[in-house]
Amino acid sequence: AQSVSQHNHHVILSEAASLELGCNYSYGGTVNLFWYVQYPGQHLQLLLKYFSGDPLVKGIKGFEAEFIKSKFSFNLRKPSVQWSDTAEYFCAVNPDYNDMRFGAGTRLTVKP
Amino acid sequence: GAGVSQSPSNKVTEKGKDVELRCDPISGHTALYWYRQSLGQGLEFLIYFQGNSAPDKSGLPSDRFSAERTGGSVSTLTIQRTQQEDSAVYLCASSYSGFQETQYFGPGTRLLVL
Numbered sequence: 001a002q003s004v005s006q007h008n009h010h011v012i013l014s015e016a017a018s019l020e021l022g023c024n025y026s027y028g029g030t031v032n033l034f035w036y037v038q039y040p041g042q043h044l045q046l047l048l049k050y051f052s053g054d055p056l057v058k059g060i061k062g063f064e065a066e067f068i069k070s071k072f073s074f075n076l077r078k079p080s081v082q083w084s085d086t087a088e089y090f091c092a093v094n095p096d097y098n099d100m101r102f103g104a105g106t107r108l109t110v111k112p
Numbered sequence: 113g114a115g116v117s118q119s120p121s122n123k124v125t126e127k128g129k130d131v132e133l134r135c136d137p138i139s140g141h142t143a144l145y146w147y148r149q150s151l152g153q154g155l156e157f158l159i160y161f162q163g164n165s166a167p168d169k170s171g172l173p174s175d176r177f178s179a180e181r182t183g184g185s186v187s188t189l190t191i192q193r194t195q196q197e198d199s200a201v202y203l204c205a206s207s208y209s210g211f212q213e214t215q216y217f218g219p220g221t222r223l224l225v226l
Contacts, residue, residue: 004154032212043115044203044217051212090154094211098168100145102155
């Protein structure tokens with residue numbers, strides 16, 4: 001079945017460590033890609049999105065993601081995490097005009 | 113308010129009862145989405161409205177689920193004859209025009225079927 005896979009269920013880092021969260025999808029053709037974040041007690045909100053053009057996209061709060069078409073991947077990165085980045089992160093793919101698929105999410109805990 | 117609102121915030125019901133969940137999108141947003149998030153799972157896409165129309169209802173889990181949107185604004189998701197497996201958080205989102213636009217999520221309705 002076509003899917004969106006997030007490799008890590010729970011990641012624990014210390015402040016200032018670098019972050020990379022994996023996301024792979026299995027849809028062919030042109031897709032739109034997103035990372036959403038849910039901070040504790042808050043609603044889901046968009047971090048960044050990719051439709052076309054430069055495969056390295058920058059989002060809010062210093063996050064970036066790289067689209068690698070050959071690997072069907074859209075990994076999220078941040079050079080130096082902060083305690084306030086503690087949240088759940090969801091990768092999402094819009095594979096066609098009437099569908100949106102989310103990964104299961106990765107919980108990030110940043111220790112101060 | 114400026115954001116997406118959903119009601120009720122929590123709903124406890126008995127198996128076999130019908131429930132109705134409501135979503136108020138951001139004013140001016142023509143696209144509206146319903147998702148379901150079960151414990152430990154990602155978001156499951158249920159249905160998308162463009163205006164009052166849903167192009168494809170195949171994402172709804174069963175024929176006990178229905179959704180409608182009126183006046184290009186408020187949407188209701190109805191679950192008939194609820195089952196315990198329907199217990200989940202139901203999230204609504206809206207965007208300006210479609211999937212390529214940023215989706216703004218509501219707080220969700222937490223449904224528990226006893």
